[in-house]
Amino acid sequence: MRQRPRIYYSDSQKALMWERWKKGWTLHEIGKLFDRAHSSIHRILSETGGIQPRERSRALKALTLAEREEISRAMVTGESIRSIATRLGRAPSTISREIRRNGGSESYRANQADEATWDRARRPKCCKLSKDRALAHIVADKLRMLWSPEQIAGWLKHTYPSDESHHVSHETIYRSLFIQARGALKKELLAHLRRTRGMRRSRHYTQKTAIHGQIIDAVSISERPASIEDRAVPGHWEGDLVFGSGNSQIATLVERQTRYVMLVKLDGKDSQTVVNALIKNARKLPQELYKSLT
Numbered sequence: 001m002r003q004r005p006r007i008y009y010s011d012s013q014k015a016l017m018w019e020r021w022k023k024g025w026t027l028h029e030i031g032k033l034f035d036r037a038h039s040s041i042h043r044i045l046s047e048t049g050g051i052q053p054r055e056r057s058r059a060l061k062a063l064t065l066a067e068r069e070e071i072s073r074a075m076v077t078g079e080s081i082r083s084i085a086t087r088l089g090r091a092p093s094t095i096s097r098e099i100r101r102n103g104g105s106e107s108y109r110a111n112q113a114d115e116a117t118w119d120r121a122r123r124p125k126c127c128k129l130s131k132d133r134a135l136a137h138i139v140a141d142k143l144r145m146l147w148s149p150e151q152i153a154g155w156l157k158h159t160y161p162s163d164e165s166h167h168v169s170h171e172t173i174y175r176s177l178f179i180q181a182r183g184a185l186k187k188e189l190l191a192h193l194r195r196t197r198g199m200r201r202s203r204h205y206t207q208k209t210a211i212h213g214q215i216i217d218a219v220s221i222s223e224r225p226a227s228i229e230d231r232a233v234p235g236h237w238e239g240d241l242v243f244g245s246g247n248s249q250i251a252t253l254v255e256r257q258t259r260y261v262m263l264v265k266l267d268g269k270d271s272q273t274v275v276n277a278l279i280k281n282a283r284k285l286p287q288e289l290y291k292s293l294t
Contacts, residue, residue, distance in 0.1 A: 007040045014044060018052045021045060024204030049178025050199030062117070063090075063098060068110040071095060075105050128168055129176050129184035135166060136184055139173055143185075143192045149173035174200070231257045239278075241269065251278060 009017065013034065020030050027038035027045075034041075063071075067088055074084045081099070085092040099105055102113035129136040142152045149170035160166035176184035178199050190198060228236045234257040242250045249266040251274055264281045267273055 022202050024202040046199050065114045068113050072108055072110040075108050127176060127184055140185060140189060143189045146192055148194060
């Protein structure tokens, strides 16, 4: 089977995607913005459990690139560490540590030091439930008893009032379930939540959108001609889709006068797949019925 090419999104597209998701847009609505299937949007959002990752930023007290360039120039001229620290308004230990971490006085380069510091900062903080497995087991047991994360967080504070190591917020529990990369709680525990969805939804999310459940350019059944209603003339068909387990679908066509039924197994539920399958199977019909379809 031919493998579909992977779809990549730019940072600006992902930012727009998250903005719409927070406003309560559905996956299908967001997909239409990029002319993509909803599954490609789900792939991006589900990586972090529907929770937008925080944008990386530098600490306010961290050395800037301009300061590192000053240090680099001072190293070339042989200026002392204390002199550099005084000019930059920094502690001598800060300058000394910066130079030592990034090649020493002989090899220090401002751009390389700045990039290396940014890379060293890229370390995801280990969440509390990952570090404290005993606490994670307590939380997992309560989830299996169908307790909500809010109930668990409140119970822990009440049971261990003076032991903060046994306190955990309900948000941490939700994030540990939705973001499986944390490795704290097993995905199977999602089934014990009150709402068993696999990722965070916006509080504004609703399926009751203006177009939900509507067929575009649909003709109401009330406008059906009388000749079809009384089943006097052959050649009028009624169609429907039947959905089963394991993402299986079957299309049904019933000829109104003869009650002839045609069942068509489908490989998908999109319009083009259904139409192509019906056309292919219609050619197998008796000539009289096939003419009525064409």
